Amino acid sequence: MINLFNAGLAAYVGALVCAVVYLMSSRRFFDRAANTMMAAGALVQTVYIGMRWVEAGRAPFSNMFESLVLFAWSVAVIYLVLRIQRNIPWLGAAASVFCALALAHASTFEADIKPLMPALQSNWLSFHVLTCFLGYGGFAVAFLIGIGVLVADRGASTVKPETRETLETVMTRTISFGFLFLTLGILTGAVWANSAWGTYWSWDPKETWSLITWFIYAIFLHCRFMRGWRGQASAWISIIGFASVLFTYFGVNFLLSGLHSYAQ
Amino acid sequence: MSDQNQKEKPGAPVKAPGIAGSIASLLGSLKFSLGVVVIIALACIAGTLIPQGEQVSRYLMKNPGSHKGLELMSSLGLTHVFSSWWFAALLCVLAASLLVCTGRRFQAIRRSSGAMRVRVAGSFVTHVSLLLVLVGGVVRVLWGEKGVLELSEGQEATACVGVAGMMPIPFTVRLVDFELEHYKTPGQALEAEGDALLVQWPEKGLAVKLPVELMKTQVIAPSAEPPGPDNTFRVTIERYIPDFFMDSATGGARSRSDQPNNPALYVSVVAAGSTNAQWVFARFPDFSRHGGQGGAGMPLQFKFVSGSANPAAMGRPEGPVKAFRSTVELIENGQVVLKKTIAVNSPMSHRGYTFYQLSYNPNDLTWTALQVVRDPGVPIVYAGFLLMMVGLTVVFCVGPYMDDKRKKTGVAA
């Protein structure tokens, strides 16, 4: 099974190489090759997740390794769906870097299928993780777009206005998508917590940070839709929002548990 | 950032005269409510980065130098953010702001039409759902109760230990049974090393290892001499029992559990017209020699070499805890009105009280601790959750479509 994992990683690296060659040579063949590789990566990962699901007898969304795999998968799928609608040449390269890095990072964690402790044996939990990571995938793509907007503004004259409009649209859509799924993720997490412990919200650091993330994107959406914010201002919110996503995901585990480690 | 391309929001503001009116229009303004959201977010950040509550004393022990700073933070309420009055006040201001803006949204629904109307309705539903969640939280704080109920098998209780003294329960709770279940992991892992039945005939120097395959007959004879009726045996492993015990009620052998705590094989041997059968135990190699029925004339000796019962596994025959469950009966007026098994992630509810499996005592498996929660706010909060998903789905599925349409028809936002 680890071969499938590596095949996914290889496909994303291949997609990256093709995308970079395409950016430098502008030859259509490499664009197609990059997209094919990306699709192959997503497909291989889907099979991998499916097999792991069968082997573990439960949804494989329970630890750092499994969630990173899911993260890469959701970014790849979201990118591919976007690619059908719009063509942002550099986004393929950026997304494949992201997927490859996520999988490379995953490979530093224990990949063995471990039995779950009682509190984690819940369908609500599987649903919670899946929806959160679909949301994070949307935010990751919106973050890449946000960076793109900032970079584009540096050399504003070279960016065609319709490309700029595409970036705005894609950023808003991916954040809307991410927000919908993050909300679903937070709510299913609350329902799970209530069925496991009798409290749907207990202000623990992870919960609190997911709420902070949610607030940031709610602010983005209100500024965008009610105030018509665009360009750098909304790009910055997207970047800050994703920083908050990463902090919720990694920081709370590593930094805050470091801070709290005296508790053990 | 605020000087970016600001546009007036659609719809006319509510015209309400006087102080109340201006407070309302302040509360309902987007700038104000997003400002409150930002402050709440900052408070949340403080509440996760600064040690909270009981962490403080431990933090001080580790970092003696930080005394002054923590004292200051403590007096500012930053060491118990989520239970502080000012955090609650912030949430109230947020609720008030949402209420005003939701009221205004409601009027906007009537004023708008077409797809715009759908979208405004969606945002209205979303804002209402947020209010519901906040209201549900208030209901929990005001009327909710929480306690811990400790019971041993057979014991009954009509109250549990609450946060502020005993918390009565309007019926009787009786613990019928507690059970703890482990994963089979180590057993499975070690089984891979192989279970085998070692068959020996010391006098003839015979030693064969048979794999543990049920109902497979294998013929065994010393290789040094020609096979005949006196030295040829048909050995069959008829049963495997992972956790052997002799049921005194039925007189039959049974398994206590799926764990290989006491693995045993039932081996039958046919030789020269006579049949013998005996139990062979992995843990008790000597027992089989003397314990078998009718094995007196049998020259063969059996040893059950069980991977799952090897010395490394004997200390901890079980894997990690898989589940723990309490079966309880609820009694009203002397009658059992409900009997259910409670497990983690599978609570039991009765008359507004919900019982959660909280913990157990590894040294006393007849004891259980249940959490008892009465939270009349939960239905309100869940209704809020449901509405929130409905509202967001309306906003985000119709929204982009709306934008496209608006652009195409050239109607200004």
Ligand code: HEM
């Ligand atoms: C975090 C708490 C929230 C606060 C404090 C808040 C506050 C506000 C305020 C003050 C307005 C302006 C109302 C007006 O001017 O009439 C508004 C509009 C709006 N809000 Fe929120 N809101 C919150 C959450 C949300 C969420 C989660 C969504 C989901 C998408 C949302 C969607 C909207 C929409 C779509 C509008 C504009 C409605 C329209 O386009 O006509 N809000 N919000």
